[in-house]
Amino acid sequence: MQLTATTAKTVLTLKQRPHIPLEAEVLTPDRLAFKTRDEIAALPLVLGKRQVRVDDYFDVEGDGSHELEIHGDVGRVKWIGRGMTRGRIVIRGNAGMHLGAFMSGGAIEVDGNASDWVGGEMRGGLIRVTGNAGGQIGAAYRGSMSGMRDGTILIGGTAGLEVGMRMKRGIIAIRGKVKDFAGLQMKGGTIVLMSGAEIRTGAWMVRGTIISLAPLRLLPTFAFTSAYDPTFLNLYSKCLAPYGFALPRAGKEGIYRRYMGDSAVPGKGELLVWQPNSP
Amino acid sequence: MRGNSILRIVGGRVYDPANGVDGVVRDLCICDGKIVADVEAGRTIDATGMVVFPGGVDVHTHVAGAALNFARAMIPEDHRRNLAFVRDRIRHGGIGGSTPTTYITGYLYAGQGYTTVNEAAVPILTARHTHEELRDTPIIDKSTCVLMANNEIVLDLLEAGEYERAKEVVGWSIWAAKAYGVKAVNPGGVTAWKWGKDVKGFREPVPGYSKVTPADIVSSLAKIVDELRLPHAVHLHCNNLGAPGNVATTLETMKALEGSRAHLAHLQYHAYGGDDWTNFRSESVRIAEEFNRNPNLTTDAGAVLFGNTVTITADGPWQHLLHKLTGRKWGNIDVENETGCGVVPYVYKEKNLVNAVQWAVGLELLLLIDDPWRIYLTTDHPNGAAFWRYPEIIRLLMDLDFRREQIRKLAPAALNRIFLPELNRCYTLYEIAIITSAGPARALGLANKGNLGVGADADVAVFNNDKDAAKMFSYPRYVIKGGEIVIEEGEIRNTVEGKGLLVRPHYDPSVEDFIRPLFEKHYTMSFDNYPVELERVEHAEVRPCN
Ligand SMILES: [Zn+2]
Numbered sequence: 001m002q003l004t005a006t007t008a009k010t011v012l013t014l015k016q017r018p019h020i021p022l023e024a025e026v027l028t029p030d031r032l033a034f035k036t037r038d039e040i041a042a043l044p045l046v047l048g049k050r051q052v053r054v055d056d057y058f059d060v061e062g063d064g065s066h067e068l069e070i071h072g073d074v075g076r077v078k079w080i081g082r083g084m085t086r087g088r089i090v091i092r093g094n095a096g097m098h099l100g101a102f103m104s105g106g107a108i109e110v111d112g113n114a115s116d117w118v119g120g121e122m123r124g125g126l127i128r129v130t131g132n133a134g135g136q137i138g139a140a141y142r143g144s145m146s147g148m149r150d151g152t153i154l155i156g157g158t159a160g161l162e163v164g165m166r167m168k169r170g171i172i173a174i175r176g177k178v179k180d181f182a183g184l185q186m187k188g189g190t191i192v193l194m195s196g197a198e199i200r201t202g203a204w205m206v207r208g209t210i211i212s213l214a215p216l217r218l219l220p221t222f223a224f225t226s227a228y229d230p231t232f233l234n235l236y237s238k239c240l241a242p243y244g245f246a247l248p249r250a251g252k253e254g255i256y257r258r259y260m261g262d263s264a265v266p267g268k269g270e271l272l273v274w275q276p277n278s279p
Numbered sequence: 280m281r282g283n284s285i286l287r288i289v290g291g292r293v294y295d296p297a298n299g300v301d302g303v304v305r306d307l308c309i310c311d312g313k314i315v316a317d318v319e320a321g322r323t324i325d326a327t328g329m330v331v332f333p334g335g336v337d338v339h340t341h342v343a344g345a346a347l348n349f350a351r352a353m354i355p356e357d358h359r360r361n362l363a364f365v366r367d368r369i370r371h372g373g374i375g376g377s378t379p380t381t382y383i384t385g386y387l388y389a390g391q392g393y394t395t396v397n398e399a400a401v402p403i404l405t406a407r408h409t410h411e412e413l414r415d416t417p418i419i420d421k422s423t424c425v426l427m428a429n430n431e432i433v434l435d436l437l438e439a440g441e442y443e444r445a446k447e448v449v450g451w452s453i454w455a456a457k458a459y460g461v462k463a464v465n466p467g468g469v470t471a472w473k474w475g476k477d478v479k480g481f482r483e484p485v486p487g488y489s490k491v492t493p494a495d496i497v498s499s500l501a502k503i504v505d506e507l508r509l510p511h512a513v514h515l516h517c518n519n520l521g522a523p524g525n526v527a528t529t530l531e532t533m534k535a536l537e538g539s540r541a542h543l544a545h546l547q548y549h550a551y552g553g554d555d556w557t558n559f560r561s562e563s564v565r566i567a568e569e570f571n572r573n574p575n576l577t578t579d580a581g582a583v584l585f586g587n588t589v590t591i592t593a594d595g596p597w598q599h600l601l602h603k604l605t606g607r608k609w610g611n612i613d614v615e616n617e618t619g620c621g622v623v624p625y626v627y628k629e630k631n632l633v634n635a636v637q638w639a640v641g642l643e644l645l646l647l648i649d650d651p652w653r654i655y656l657t658t659d660h661p662n663g664a665a666f667w668r669y670p671e672i673i674r675l676l677m678d679l680d681f682r683r684e685q686i687r688k689l690a691p692a693a694l695n696r697i698f699l700p701e702l703n704r705c706y707t708l709y710e711i712a713i714i715t716s717a718g719p720a721r722a723l724g725l726a727n728k729g730n731l732g733v734g735a736d737a738d739v740a741v742f743n744n745d746k747d748a749a750k751m752f753s754y755p756r757y758v759i760k761g762g763e764i765v766i767e768e769g770e771i772r773n774t775v776e777g778k779g780l781l782v783r784p785h786y787d788p789s790v791e792d793f794i795r796p797l798f799e800k801h802y803t804m805s806f807d808n809y810p811v812e813l814e815r816v817e818h819a820e821v822r823p824c825n
């Protein structure tokens with residue numbers, strides 16, 4: 001029987017929080033869209049070295065669709081949205097590691113916190129987290145040549161280490177403070193730090209742009225080039241504003257100071273640090 | 280490991296080159312792990328319409344040991360790209376890819392009909408660890424070659440002209456490492472690498488020495504191996520691997536080996552012309568002609584296939600150069616007074632001229648060397664490609680249309696640097712059985728392997744007779760190891776343990792009095808922890824030297 005995806009949504013509600021991480025790469029609109037409720041309930045998850053069923057841990061409502069909603073604290077459920085190409089996942093609760101890793105399209109929204117490796121090596125699509133996230137957002141997995149290649153990741157809270165490590169394209173914007181090594185070995189793309197970052201921002205970056213609205217402690221291998229009004233930021237601001245990430249324009253309120261580096265590599269990346277005019 | 284199943288395989292077309300059997304439909308009987316003339320009871324396998332081969336033998340591969348583990352640790356990206364094997368009732372879990380984990384190595388080799396492999400590069404210092412890993416590599420029988428051509432004790436003796444004592448040291452070392460043969464990698468070059476150099480000329484002294492040359496090391500080790508009566512000839516990775524114009528060194532090496540047996544490993548990497556990377560070209564014709572004239576030599580292809588892999592070799596200077604050429608990550612290991620090792624991940628690309636030439640040279644040598652009994656199928660796993668891609672090479676050898684199709688994918692500029700488009704030879708199934716089994720078994724001196732005659736080990740692979748040779752050899756219907764069915768209908772049914780093959784050459788035990796003080800002066804470990812005990816080798820089988 002050929003099923004068509006319904007317009008209704010599929011709702012999974014966590015029954016019990018797993019005592020060890022549960023791997024759930026089947027939880028993507030791509031995998032669920034054309035399945036019946038019972039087929040979804042029988043899909044495999046991996047708990048440690050054992051295989052379990054979706055309905056061992058989730059109540060399943062509705063047949064498969066392009067819209068998946070997950071209720072409950074799935075902070076120990078890894079790989080949700082892995083490799084998804086379309087559709088939408090909404091998580092009402094915390095999300096586990098590797099959320100949306102390798103995804104190339106569609107959207108993931110988390111109303112809660114997310115863990116490490118949000119959007120690891122993603123190729124496209126949108127991930128939005130209202131709360132805090134862990135480290136390695138949009139980063140390259142260990143050993144890989146490059147991290148995210150396109151797409152957008154928006155974090156409402158803070159984030160951890162190595163944000164955007166080896167990223168090539170795409171945008172990461174973080175409202176809260178970020179830990180060390182943001183943009184480590186960055187090759188392209190844009191990172192927006194609304195509240196700045198701790199140390200070694202842009203270490204070993206080759207290309208790409210890091211924008212910080214708070215002062216940064218710079219590495220000595222970054223050189224000041226100019227203070228100016230980067231017009232391309234208007235475009236970015238227009239696109240990010242609806243999500244609450246509007247960037248100030250240079251002018252009466254302040255200016256962007258541009259630094260180039262990391263000359264240790266050597267690289268031609270840029271750090272744009274917002275400097276408000278003194279009152 | 281010695282099975283007690285009684286089996287009769289009926290109706291299959293049997294290819295058994297060791298006994299001159301070329302595609303004859305006949306029954307094969309197995310009892311107590313051996314091929315027998317007849318059996319009374321037991322299970323019957325209907326192989327009608329199928330092809331029956333002796334179990335495959337890999338003469339040169341890297342499946343265990345410190346260097347391989349270093350590579351495994353260096354390439355997590357490769358593990359992610361590749362198949363994960365989930366543990367089940369029969370199998371352990373693990374990962375495939377360029378450097379499969381131990382258990383998976385056993386399953387994947389057996390899964391393509393291979394039942395014996397020779398781990399080609401083991402330093403004595405890490406032999407204990409290597410045997411531990413081989414113990415966890417199921418189904419297949421394993422032999423190892425111990426690295427000798429950059430061992431400082433051996434080189435010092437050759438420098439001093441003390442050939443006889445060098446021979447005793449080599450004999451002692453083989454037994455200490457519980458090895459089966461002797462490997463020589465870039466003779467003198469790895470020692471030179473410890474000074475940040477490589478050897479320059481084949482007949483120029485090794486840096487750090489005043490007299491001894493690569494040529495001396497090669498010819499002395501070949502002679503020592505013959506005088507120790509090892510079943511396998513010296514296993515030689517020539518100097519100048521991978522370098523443009525290295526054909527000259529390879530030809531000189533062949534000359535230096537006159538009068539001795541020798542196995543030239545991964546010949547593909549040693550058959551290049553040109554002066555630099557811009558005019559890099561194939562010299563397979565010259566190499567094959569000279570090789571054909573020297574019946575004392577055997578070789579293996581060391582073919583490359585396009586795609587991702589990781590290169591691992593004791594050839595430290597070469598690996599450093601490769602890292603500089605590609606910008607990829609590089610690992611370097613120093614193994615005290617014995618050898619070294621370099622690791623660099625690599626991608627062979629169809630549109631890259633150098634890679635296209637390398638791809639062609641591997642196939643050209645297999646097609647131009649006229650005696651299939653002297654050249655064997657290898658990729659120098661994982662250097663040229665992972666061993667589980669051998670069936671792709673078999674298809675390239677057997678299917679001319681497919682080969683031409685692949686040649687068309689090369690960059691056009693590559694075509695006047697290679698000979699492959701002019702070669703029309705196609706391998707027969709009989710010849711495939713030689714280069715994958717009977718030939719390498721003979722080169723290793725394993726008369727009971729690669730052989731379906733009465734009394735031989737019952738290592739058998741049964742394949743569907745598929746037009747697509749790659750498919751045919753990737754999915755055997757049955758694989759029988761030591762008389763036990765391990766693969767049935769393409770599935771692993773039984774994971775028997777394999778044997779550890781080694782030799783105990785004759786040497787004067789008093790040589791230990793000579794080695795001990797040198798060892799205690801220079802090494803970081805205690806001498807008494809150095810030799811590997813026989814019990815460390817799983818199901819050890821000490822093969823005769825005669
Ligand atoms: Zn090798």
